[in-house]
Amino acid sequence: MNTVVTLERVTKSYGEVVALDGVTLAFPRGRFLAVMGPSGSGKSTLLQCAAALDPPTSGSVIIGDVDVSKLSETKRTVLRRKHIGFIFQAYNLLPAVSIMDNITLPLRLAGVRPDRAWLDELIDRVGIRDRLNHRPAQLSGGQQQRAAIVRALAARPDVVFADEPTGALDLRSAAQVLDLLRRLVDEMGQTVIMVTHDPAAAARAHDTLVMADGRVVDLLNAPSAEDLAVRLTRLNRAVAA
Ligand code: ADP
Ligand code: MG
Numbered sequence: 001m002n003t004v005v006t007l008e009r010v011t012k013s014y015g016e017v018v019a020l021d022g023v024t025l026a027f028p029r030g031r032f033l034a035v036m037g038p039s040g041s042g043k044s045t046l047l048q049c050a051a052a053l054d055p056p057t058s059g060s061v062i063i064g065d066v067d068v069s070k071l072s073e074t075k076r077t078v079l080r081r082k083h084i085g086f087i088f089q090a091y092n093l094l095p096a097v098s099i100m101d102n103i104t105l106p107l108r109l110a111g112v113r114p115d116r117a118w119l120d121e122l123i124d125r126v127g128i129r130d131r132l133n134h135r136p137a138q139l140s141g142g143q144q145q146r147a148a149i150v151r152a153l154a155a156r157p158d159v160v161f162a163d164e165p166t167g168a169l170d171l172r173s174a175a176q177v178l179d180l181l182r183r184l185v186d187e188m189g190q191t192v193i194m195v196t197h198d199p200a201a202a203a204r205a206h207d208t209l210v211m212a213d214g215r216v217v218d219l220l221n222a223p224s225a226e227d228l229a230v231r232l233t234r235l236n237r238a239v240a241a
Helices: 045-049 073-083 100-110 116-126 141-153 169-190 225-241
Strands: 003-014 017-027 032-036 058-063 082-085 159-163 191-197 205-214 215-220
Touching: 003 045, 003 169, 017 045, 017 191, 017 215, 032 045, 045 159, 045 191, 073 082, 082 141, 100 116, 100 215, 116 141, 116 169, 141 169, 169 191, 191 205, 205 225
Parallel strands: 032 191, 032 205, 082 159, 159 191
Antiparallel strands: 003 017, 003 058, 205 215
């Protein structure tokens, strides 16, 4: 199957606010997809629905061959642990435990024995081997995000979602994280879907999906950072008007 997640007429409302307005979309396997759009356009909501973190108000979210919008919260959690990785802007590592324990905690919660060879490969690939026994606060932001990437990939998820993963990083660390995400896709066949407001970050992806007012307004193949910047400026003006 060449689609990892499919959304069919997905709407998500918060009271009066329609955060997603009937989105129909298929996320292709093995691609690095960026999601851009003005603030409040529904990017984070799209990720949360597609990652089965949050059920849609109406419509279907299909992961593998399961419609997760019909599952109980418990079943959604089980499915998410098996199929989905998530990377947050603020890393979301537990401060009181070591990096290694942070990485293996989700597996242990799921009752899965960590695959040591796979973890070793990931740890070396992201370059945090000498930080495994440290607490998160002893690492730089870039190192913490790379640890969070290992955690997200530990269970070999079908798809990794990242919501502004470079938003809290300096330019150099951001570039390292983007290089890493791109290599995970190119060399390991991982599927990555990344929200970003940085056109240069989006330009590292294969494709960029552009959102406005809870809808997908564009899907661009390999756009340049300049092209994205122009489109985003136009959309931001339209939002402000
Ligand atoms: P983006 O990530 O593109 O900035 P969001 O998906 O976070 O946008 O938000 C889309 C819209 O939904 C916004 O108007 C936002 O205020 C609203 N929204 C998002 N999450 C919630 C929530 N938990 N409760 C109420 N409104 C929300
Ligand atoms: Mg957001």
